[in-house]
Amino acid sequence: MNKRVYGVLGISSIMANWNADFSGFPKTTSDGMTYGSDKALKYPMKKMWDNEGKPVIYIKSMRLENGKKGEVSLIPRSLKERYEQVFGVEDLKKCKDSQAILKNLFQAVDIKNFGATFAEAGNNISITGAVQFGQGFNKYDGTDPQEQPILSPFRDATKATEDTGEAKNSTLGTKIVSNEAHYFYPFVINPLAYKEFVKMEVTEGYTEEDYQNFKQTSLVAATAYSTNAKAGCENEFALFVETEEDLYLPNLSEYINFTKGEPKNTITLTCGSFLNDVASRIRSVEVYYNPYTTTIEADLKNARFYNIITQKEV
Secondary structure (H helix, E strand, O other), rough: OOOOOOOOEEEEEEEOOOOEEEOOOEEEOOOOOEEEEEHHHOOOOOHHHHOOOOOOOOOOEEEEEEEEOEEEEEEOOHHHHHHHHHOOOHHHHHHHHHHHHHHHHHHHHHHHHHHEEEOOEEEEEEOOOOEEEEEEEEOOOOOOOEEEEEEEEOOOOOOOOOOOOOOOOOEEEEEEEEEEEEEEEEEEEHHHHHHHHHHOOOOOOHHHHHHHHHHHOOOOHHHHHHOOOOOEEEEEEEEEEEEEEOOOOOHHHHHHHEOOOOOEEEEEEOOOOHHHHHHHEEEEEEEEOOOOOOOEEEOOOOOOOEEEOOOOOO
């Protein structure tokens, strides 16, 4: 691929928890700004690729292990075990060919996009991904965490009463969500990241096919990934700016504003102030959004606008 791509992916979270910290509350910076880590966005994409049958290495998978006393435990696979499972390798320790290992790693769709650190069985391989995400900051100033008590249908047998020696009440749990949040993740795709690996003949490099695969997955992965905490999280916005290889642009999410409105919200793009000045070096600008809930305000030359749900031009 002989171009760079700069963009932003927008995720809405309505009565959901897009990315929690260890306390269970939505992640915040030290000064109280709500944000989502890049891992929170990558995981639904990797899960979608895995469900499609594409090779994915850096995702949690489980196996059963027989214990010494006949016990059977459910445990996560190690990185070595995951590699062996995906590529049908009997024992990674017996493989002394680093070139063959690199070729396999570049076959994994998550590594081809996001890179990897692979330190297993005597190999110490670092791959800087062609696709790099920044942190996704919430642009809605009305975000408020909500803590919901949940009643379990079961009693806690470990909490016994003095009279009967048994617990009489059902247990309580807690679900924590945000009333509403709108996260915007900047990203850049640099195909030259794999230049050295192309010379080693372990990969053909980051291709147009790789980019289109990333693009299509990034537009729907958050919506498709519906766990209990993520139900209510959806892809609501995407910006893709394809440029010449030697054009370097700043973080585009800094030029996006979100305004809550009735009946529709407004996403304002102010990056046109400098993108229009380098229009001759920009190959295309595409904006995806949900026209049923959102309006776009942007002064962008030759930009094309699409419905993010139907992916048809509007």
